[in-house]
Amino acid sequence: MVVFDKPHALSDLPMHYCPGCTHGIVHRLVAEVIDELEIEGKTIGIAPVGCSVMAYDYFNCDMIEAAHGRAPAVATGVKRALPENIVFTYQGDGDLASIGMAETVHSAARNENITVIFINNAIYGMTGGQMAPTTLPGQVTQTSPYGRDVNHCGYPIKVCEMLSTLDGPEYLERVAVNNVKNVKNAKKAIKKAFQNQVEGKGFSLVEVISSCPTNWGLTPQKALEWVDEKMIPYYPLGVYKDRSAKEAEK
Numbered sequence: 701m702v703v704f705d706k707p708h709a710l711s712d713l714p715m716h717y718c719p720g721c722t723h724g725i726v727h728r729l730v731a732e733v734i735d736e737l738e739i740e741g742k743t744i745g746i747a748p749v750g751c752s753v754m755a756y757d758y759f760n761c762d763m764i765e766a767a768h769g770r771a772p773a774v775a776t777g778v779k780r781a782l783p784e785n786i787v788f789t790y791q792g793d794g795d796l797a798s799i800g801m802a803e804t805v806h807s808a809a810r811n812e813n814i815t816v817i818f819i820n821n822a823i824y825g826m827t828g829g830q831m832a833p834t835t836l837p838g839q840v841t842q843t844s845p846y847g848r849d850v851n852h853c854g855y856p857i858k859v860c861e862m863l864s865t866l867d868g869p870e871y872l873e874r875v876a877v878n879n880v881k882n883v884k885n886a887k888k889a890i891k892k893a894f895q896n897q898v899e900g901k902g903f904s905l906v907e908v909i910s911s912c913p914t915n916w917g918l919t920p921q922k923a924l925e926w927v928d929e930k931m932i933p934y935y936p937l938g939v940y941k942d943r944s945a946k947e948a949e950k
């Protein structure tokens with residue numbers, strides 16, 4: 701009896717991610733959801749620029765590579781041209797919350813019927829660990845060697861909280877993948893974000909608190925602990941918006 705297998709929507713290529721990086725876990729969850737909803741043949745993913753730049757190699761559905769930060773704009777065009785297809789973006793915090801902030805906010809405000817998977821690892825991973833918009837106050841990075849000084853660099857951006865002030869988006873949830881319970885919740889949120897699109901409900905974003913052991917300078921295990929001790933207190937997990945659920949309560 702097979703009790704554990706690779707989802708069909710995940711390709712056979714070995715991933716290039718560092719040991720302990722949680723990008724791989726989130727890839728797997730997305731692929732499991734694509735399998736379960738039986739949408740592989742009509743799903744189009746938009747890969748970002750960042751460590752997950754090669755996500756196009758890891759999913760078996762069609763993939764498009766977007767310029768840094770532009771994934772929601774590309775997804776908007778694809779979804780509007782091919783409304784029967786299921787379109788998702790997969791983006792890091794540098795991609796989504798820095799150079800791509802305008803695309804993020806406006807696609808949410810327009811309630812584009814797309815699914816956004818947002819990996820918040822509090823750092824620019826691919827380029828060697830510079831400060832991101834989500835870097836915590838006091839966090840040491842290559843460009844904040846004495847720790848992020850909020851007087852000089854400003855405060856981190858809380859994407860779910862910020863987008864929840866807009867009337868546009870359908871669904872916003874923040875999850876984490878640092879332990880089994882959180883991985884299970886993350887899977888549920890990702891599934892809902894895809895299901896919403898299948899049902900035509902609109903813009904659904906799941907922010908996944910992730911780890912970057914390499915640039916945080918921690919072992920994989922310590923990095924998962926750091927998520928619990930430092931990241932989750934600053935970025936509380938939970939549903940920030942679920943318009944359909946709220947309307948159903950009325």
Ligand SMILES: Cc1ncc(C[n+]2csc(CCOP(=O)(O)OP(=O)(O)O)c2C)c(N)n1
Binds near residue numbers: 792793799823824826
């Ligand atoms: C227009 C443009 N500006 C800057 C870069 C350089 N660049 C590549 S990846 C990256 C940041 C990636 O960080 P993030 O999006 O958080 O993803 P991660 O690598 O942490 O997964 C930057 C600034 C680029 N490729 N294109």
Ligand code: SF4
Binds near residue numbers: 718720826914915
């Ligand atoms: S640099 Fe960080 S985000 Fe990039 S693959 Fe390595 S651990 Fe993951």
